[in-house]
Amino acid sequence: MIKSSLPPILHSDIGIDNIELRLLVAADLEYFNGHFPEQAVLPGVTQLDWAVRLGCQHFGYSEAVANLEVLKFQQLILPGQEVTLSISNNAAKAKLTFAYNDGQNRYASGRIAFDTSPLVNQSSDVNNNGASQC
Secondary structure, three states: OOOOOOOOEEEEEEOOOEEEEEEEOOOOOHHHOOOOOOOOOOOHHHHHHHHHHHHHHHHOOOOOEEEEEEEEEOOOOOOOOEEEEEEEEEHHHOEEEEEEEEOOEEEEEEEEEEOOOOOOOOOOEEOOOOOEEO
């Protein structure tokens, strides 16, 4: 996953299992450079990175993405636009559903499944009775 700079958050509406963030997609973002010469557009990978990072910050997931589901980019996000990023949490399935929109205009959407398996410390010592020592 790339580590893009997060956009300015103009307004936020925080719920228990969902958040809505009004974002300013500033015209001077480096991600517009060369994407594309005739009309700058916000890359889909940047949109996905923002959804992952902002969702993880709010809902407490690590950024270990296991799978992307039903990922769709319907319309272009252009320099200087304001968009709303809506993120809903399904904690039982460790999934976030996200959508970028502005009123009736839907720009992108999808689901992000996270790897919630515990990390195994392979370098821990085991004493004679099988108990591990930290």
